[in-house]
Amino acid sequence: MIGSLSLDQLRVLVAIADTGSFSAAGRQLMRVQSAISQTIATLEAVQGVTLFDRSGHRPVLTETGRVLVAQARTVLSSAARFETVASGTRQGLEPELALAIDPLVPSGPLIESLRALHEIWPHLPISFSTEGLGGALRLLRSGDVALAICLLLPTVPDDVSATPLIHVDMIPVAAKNHPLASSTHPLGRADLEHHVQLVLSDAMDRGGPGYGLMGAAQWRFVDLARRMDFLLAGFGWCRMPRHLVAGHIEAGRLVRLDLDDDARGPDTPLTIHAAHLRDRVPGPAGRWLLKDFKQRLGG
Structure with missing residues (x-):
């Protein structure tokens, strides 16, 4: 009534x-x-x-x-x-599946996994939060999300259980009309430090640790898509996930930069993890999503 x-x-x-x-x-x-x-x-x-x-x-x-x-x-x-x-x-199903998704996560396989999950549990509410560097871990600890698919830098924290899902190659790029794109020699730190570096940062901790930073001219972004807009417009250079820039490179809109050993740094790709707090294990839908998503990624 x-x-x-x-x-x-x-x-x-x-x-x-x-x-x-x-x-x-x-x-x-x-x-x-x-x-x-x-x-x-x-x-x-x-x-x-x-x-x-x-x-x-x-x-x-x-x-x-x-x-x-x-x-x-x-x-x-x-x-x-x-x-x-x-x-x-x-029956044990979580009342809501709350996810934090790092912007570096490939969208295609995630969408297909969520489409399949929706067919099994069509009435399960699902909420998303797309967070920049550090944001997903913060949401896990606050209890706002139960599961994060994200980077964990520099290491996996002790209070988090994490499973590696995919390695993301980060490659240095600039717009075709950017001065760095026309270089005829490998670029060193001295070449890069005179140009704006477009940096993905933590919205809540702008002064937090940086990775692969060089030079004083750093423009910081929380939104990966917005950073892409500035990159394509020729405002600076940055390292971007290969899967996000491959099409732009093929079309000639972006150019992969050739960095020397000093500027290149470690070639180890970034690792995307499926993470949850050790004392808060995902429910059946969350576990199903992780298994399906990992299979679609080839894991």
Whole structure:
């Protein structure tokens, strides 16, 4: 019961609208016609509206009735989702799957995994937070998310359980019209430090540790897509995931920079982990997602 309104009254109203008559609605709901008529009469009296024009052979929805039938469908759909989530929780399914996704994570396989998960648990609420460097770990520790697919730099913290999912090659690039793109020799630190480096940083800790930084001209971004815009516009150079820039390099919009040994640094790719707090293990949907996503990544 919602105040003076019940879900049963809404079911009867929708059944009449769908079947076209009180008697057909009674057959569908396995009730006598008089019970259907009484339910609608009570609903109209309590709400102070006329839902059906009964002057003809068949009841016809009034303008108010048509609007309220649409509202009734919405309420009944929400109630069904409510019951499904409650039922899943009783069976051990998490009531919500809250994820923090690093912007470096490849979107294609993740979308396909989530599409498959939705087919299994269509009513499971899923929330996303796309965080920059350090943000996913912060959300795990605050309890806002149960699972993160992210970088963990410089090492995996002691309070986090992490499984490596994929290695991401980071390659130095600049726009085709950037001065560095036309260099005829391997670029060293002395060459790079005179140009703006576009840096992905932690939104909450701008002065936090940096990785692969050189020179004083650093423009810091939280949003990877925004950094890409500035990169393509020729505002600076940076290291970007190979899978995000391969198409731009092939099309000639970006140029891979040739760095010398001093500027290149370690060639070890970055590792994307599936991570959760050691004392907060993901539920069935979270575990299923990780297994499926890892398989799609070839792991």
